[in-house]
Amino acid sequence: MTRIDNARVIRAPRGSDISAKSWLTEAPLRMLMNNLDPDVAEKPGELVVYGGIGRAARDWESFDRIVAALKKLEADETLLVQSGKPVGVFRTHPDAPRVLIANSNLVPHWATWDHFNELDRKGLMMYGQMTAGSWIYIGSQGIVQGTYETFVEMGRRHYGGDLSGRWILTAGLGGMGGAQPLAAVMAGASCLAIECRPSSIEFRLRTGYVDVQAKDLDEALAIIEEATRTKKPVSVALLGNAAEVLPELVSRGVRPDCVTDQTSAHDPVNGYLPKGWTLAQWEEKREADPKVVTKAAKASMAEHVRAMLAFHRMGVPTVDYGNNIRQMALEEGVADAFDFPGFVPAYIRPLFCRGIGPFRWAALSGDPEDIYRTDAKVKELLPDNKHLHNWLDMAEKRIKFQGLPARICWVGLGDRHRLGLAFNEMVAKGELKAPIVIGRDHLDSGSVASPNRETEAMRDGSDAVSDWPLLNALLNCASGATWVSLHHGGGVGMGFSQHSGMVIVCDGTPEAERRIERVLWNDPATGVMRHADAGYDIAIACAREHGLNLPSLP
Amino acid sequence: MTRIDNARVIRAPRGSDISAKSWLTEAPLRMLMNNLDPDVAEKPGELVVYGGIGRAARDWESFDRIVAALKKLEADETLLVQSGKPVGVFRTHPDAPRVLIANSNLVPHWATWDHFNELDRKGLMMYGQMTAGSWIYIGSQGIVQGTYETFVEMGRRHYGGDLSGRWILTAGLGGMGGAQPLAAVMAGASCLAIECRPSSIEFRLRTGYVDVQAKDLDEALAIIEEATRTKKPVSVALLGNAAEVLPELVSRGVRPDCVTDQTSAHDPVNGYLPKGWTLAQWEEKREADPKVVTKAAKASMAEHVRAMLAFHRMGVPTVDYGNNIRQMALEEGVADAFDFPGFVPAYIRPLFCRGIGPFRWAALSGDPEDIYRTDAKVKELLPDNKHLHNWLDMAEKRIKFQGLPARICWVGLGDRHRLGLAFNEMVAKGELKAPIVIGRDHLDSGSVASPNRETEAMRDGSDAVSDWPLLNALLNCASGATWVSLHHGGGVGMGFSQHSGMVIVCDGTPEAERRIERVLWNDPATGVMRHADAGYDIAIACAREHGLNLPSLP
Numbered sequence A, B: 001m002t003r004i005d006n007a008r009v010i011r012a013p014r015g016s017d018i019s020a021k022s023w024l025t026e027a028p029l030r031m032l033m034n035n036l037d038p039d040v041a042e043k044p045g046e047l048v049v050y051g052g053i054g055r056a057a058r059d060w061e062s063f064d065r066i067v068a069a070l071k072k073l074e075a076d077e078t079l080l081v082q083s084g085k086p087v088g089v090f091r092t093h094p095d096a097p098r099v100l101i102a103n104s105n106l107v108p109h110w111a112t113w114d115h116f117n118e119l120d121r122k123g124l125m126m127y128g129q130m131t132a133g134s135w136i137y138i139g140s141q142g143i144v145q146g147t148y149e150t151f152v153e154m155g156r157r158h159y160g161g162d163l164s165g166r167w168i169l170t171a172g173l174g175g176m177g178g179a180q181p182l183a184a185v186m187a188g189a190s191c192l193a194i195e196c197r198p199s200s201i202e203f204r205l206r207t208g209y210v211d212v213q214a215k216d217l218d219e220a221l222a223i224i225e226e227a228t229r230t231k232k233p234v235s236v237a238l239l240g241n242a243a244e245v246l247p248e249l250v251s252r253g254v255r256p257d258c259v260t261d262q263t264s265a266h267d268p269v270n271g272y273l274p275k276g277w278t279l280a281q282w283e284e285k286r287e288a289d290p291k292v293v294t295k296a297a298k299a300s301m302a303e304h305v306r307a308m309l310a311f312h313r314m315g316v317p318t319v320d321y322g323n324n325i326r327q328m329a330l331e332e333g334v335a336d337a338f339d340f341p342g343f344v345p346a347y348i349r350p351l352f353c354r355g356i357g358p359f360r361w362a363a364l365s366g367d368p369e370d371i372y373r374t375d376a377k378v379k380e381l382l383p384d385n386k387h388l389h390n391w392l393d394m395a396e397k398r399i400k401f402q403g404l405p406a407r408i409c410w411v412g413l414g415d416r417h418r419l420g421l422a423f424n425e426m427v428a429k430g431e432l433k434a435p436i437v438i439g440r441d442h443l444d445s446g447s448v449a450s451p452n453r454e455t456e457a458m459r460d461g462s463d464a465v466s467d468w469p470l471l472n473a474l475l476n477c478a479s480g481a482t483w484v485s486l487h488h489g490g491g492v493g494m495g496f497s498q499h500s501g502m503v504i505v506c507d508g509t510p511e512a513e514r515r516i517e518r519v520l521w522n523d524p525a526t527g528v529m530r531h532a533d534a535g536y537d538i539a540i541a542c543a544r545e546h547g548l549n550l551p552s553l554p
């Protein structure tokens, strides 16, 4: 078992010559390789794509065997992959998936990191994350887009879909949080982001994710005021501690249009600078006395949350962005910490109710022009979706492709299959240089059970019911997706989620057309179904509008 | 939500007129109803089929809606059932399953009885057991057959496949254990069963599951001696306490040919009579002082296991029959309690390595003659399988059909699809009055991860890896099974297993022929694959012999 080989450099082949027997098997081959492209993967030599230890294959022997199996796979055969290792090839039929994948699944009583790590060490498993082991990760475009969608939805819910002249107050410009200022501006809003580390601000300035740095709070507020007045969105970074700046803003009577936070509050030792401390003090104490740091950090978080609650009480839309800061404050005695909601129930769930989620596609040709052509097609087919057009324009300008050119768009039931059919037609007509693959994140409307994130606080209390992602996977398999995956763990870790993935190839054939129509309808429809079953009005209305046949719907 | 309605009496329709649009949808309809037949289900009015609270549908409203949906379902549609409730109908294609089922699945961290019970009470879930919620339970025939196969395999492993002149020593003639004397005699061996409760012995005598009762140990041994000498197998019940009788047999130097036990040792309060106690004392103390009972029962179990270990050391094949008695003895200080194996690693696993498991079929016509004709066909196609012929002869004589006539046979890779194809041909030629459905238990070779039972002590330590049953379900879906299910819990309860089921209809069409060939080959092949991957020689040899394409097989 070879787990590290930094000498190997994998890149997906480009162009229209294939080494597998058809595009249906060339596609998983290229997408597996693309996940390990040095421009895409975090540690390609270790087969690690992203998210800690999320791998594309169990070890290098397994990688080579998967490649070999895919090259030989016939049009009526299906390859089975068990936690990144190819374990069987079976005869199925042309409308069946070509690859079926199960990653990191453990019987619940044993579904712990300890047991997983033991199996992982023995070479019996690997961690599949979400799109790492299911071969449809395409770099950091997703983070920007997810944040953009969250802000856009916030605008829809509170500001009639128009964020111009509005501004978002947040903190934290780290790995995830750094996408906030860019996404805000893309969504049409200004943004003030408090960050305690000069290097984080410099990095975001250099890469164009934040527009300017203010020298102090007065200057920051002046820039924001000008920007909101002239409706020219700008993002401003301010060096400071959120636990100081937010209360100060409250006492000054400043009123943002939205408040959130992406400091790493989930980790009170390493993630949150206590108020009044220098970075140097913090670093030293983290090693020397983590308990003292925890105590001080949580006390500061409590002040931070109290300020957020003050904004919440003023009627300012305020949300927890998945960093667990409410929980920390609650433990510090802030009894009403959970008065403001998490971002999924607040903003993402209404999208999920309509089957809207992180739809994505990649150009197997490797040619960026193919993606620009599909971008144009998306605009043509969805002429009224202003935010989507905006995203596409911004993305073309500001998002660098990593690996095979790809695009992410949040679209839902009724649109996904139309886009898929259009792309397939473009391939058929020779308007694109090679086929397109269409997939999505496992974080989607019908494909995940994750009570601490995607299915937090479901209306009916069904957060932990994982029948839904299993049905999603089975239905995608029955509908003819090109590959289907079932994972456990993912972004929230062992024991905390089960989710499924699907990818379908647009190779321009009439057979693909029929499959695309079914899969890209059924897949988001399971999300609408799941949310309608939980009692969400938006989902029930969406199901009715699209004529879904849900036998238990009242 | 109506969970109890004892006024409703459900029986599957018989004959060749159907109320659904095709046999592919009539079949799940009849099998759902058959699971609730008063001759089949334990509490039909509560939709409980067997195994505690294993249900066929979530509530009566769901039952009615499933029936209505199946009656309308088209040849290219698929019904989704989430924990016994019909939640969606989607367009798929004719080669896809007509029903996809997910029952009782919970995200691992929440996979406890407490959380399940809360969801169950709220009407959000039901317990699917194994074949209850997947509509292929067919009564107690399976218990007798499973025990028969275990004894036959024991004979193969230790006595060259010939149990004549041999005898099995056991205890417990309860719900499961009562099948032992009948199964032993069917397998060609005599049996001495110690049982402490006169009523249990009487019930087994009356129903013909045990042949005679001996008045004391001397008489019992005399009968056994005569039976083994003349090679005329006989089963003998002896009233007594196993914790007394087994040590007595050891001290007398008696040598059985196999030793096992099916007292309810897993439950030290209610399942095991302490040595020296009367039944009346036991019953009283269970209520009054369960701790005293536990202590006394476990002390007796320790003596019981010490006697079993003495037999084991003599070289007598000795196994734990899944009642946890070794664990109890270990806790009482019997350090070597686990020196003798559990029955799955000892006898069932070698069968699983060849894809052999509880294959079963039912006659949708309702006519027993259809089953007798298939019995004859099985004999014709498997002329050399003596034990199978024996089972069929015995079953015809001694097993009463419950609900739709059905048959269970343990057959494996290479045989299952031949039987399926033959049955389909019989339907096509009009030799049977209506189609046949073929299914299996979830307890099968490739379909379950259950570290305390089916996957106990796997050679490579992969007991808890549940990628395998998920792949099995996905592959059956991709191969065209008529319905496919994914369950959690089953026989060992919340948190302890994940498993999948499949059923396929032989409607006599050429399309069914192609599906049968794929499904009934691939399904057992996943079992061979799983065991070959774990390093079992028998499985590796079986994979080679059948030319399976397992890319990682060395």
Ligand SMILES: NC(=O)c1ccc[n+]([C@@H]2O[C@H](COP(=O)([O-])OP(=O)(O)OC[C@H]3O[C@@H](n4cnc5c(N)ncnc54)[C@H](O)[C@@H]3O)[C@@H](O)[C@H]2O)c1
Binding pocket: A171, A172, A173, A174, A175, A176, A177, A178, A194, A195, A196, A197, A200, A240, A241, A242, A243, A262, A263, A264, A265, A266, A267, A271, A272, A273, A274, A321, A322, A323, A324
């Ligand atoms: N929304 C989601 O779906 C989602 C997904 C993943 C992670 N998260 C959570 O979002 C949070 C941020 O993630 P990340 O990857 O950006 O983390 P990160 O650790 O890379 O960035 C955190 C940033 O906050 C800054 N910071 C710390 N304390 C501060 C303070 N008192 N005042 C101002 N700035 C401070 C740090 O200097 C750092 O730059 C984490 O808690 C993470 O778990 C959310």
Ligand SMILES: NC(=O)c1ccc[n+]([C@@H]2O[C@H](COP(=O)([O-])OP(=O)(O)OC[C@H]3O[C@@H](n4cnc5c(N)ncnc54)[C@H](O)[C@@H]3O)[C@@H](O)[C@H]2O)c1
Binding pocket: B171, B172, B173, B174, B175, B176, B177, B178, B194, B195, B196, B197, B200, B240, B241, B242, B243, B262, B263, B264, B265, B266, B267, B271, B272, B273, B274, B321, B322, B323, B324, B343
């Ligand atoms: N092998 C398997 O796959 C499997 C499956 C299910 C259950 N089991 C286990 O098998 C055991 C038996 O199951 P069951 O359904 O027959 O249980 P049961 O409770 O119906 O029967 C147990 C019998 O043992 C008798 N008994 C108790 N103490 C005794 C003693 N000291 N001496 C003699 N007889 C005694 C009782 O009177 C009773 O008739 C259970 O522990 C059960 O969990 C095994």
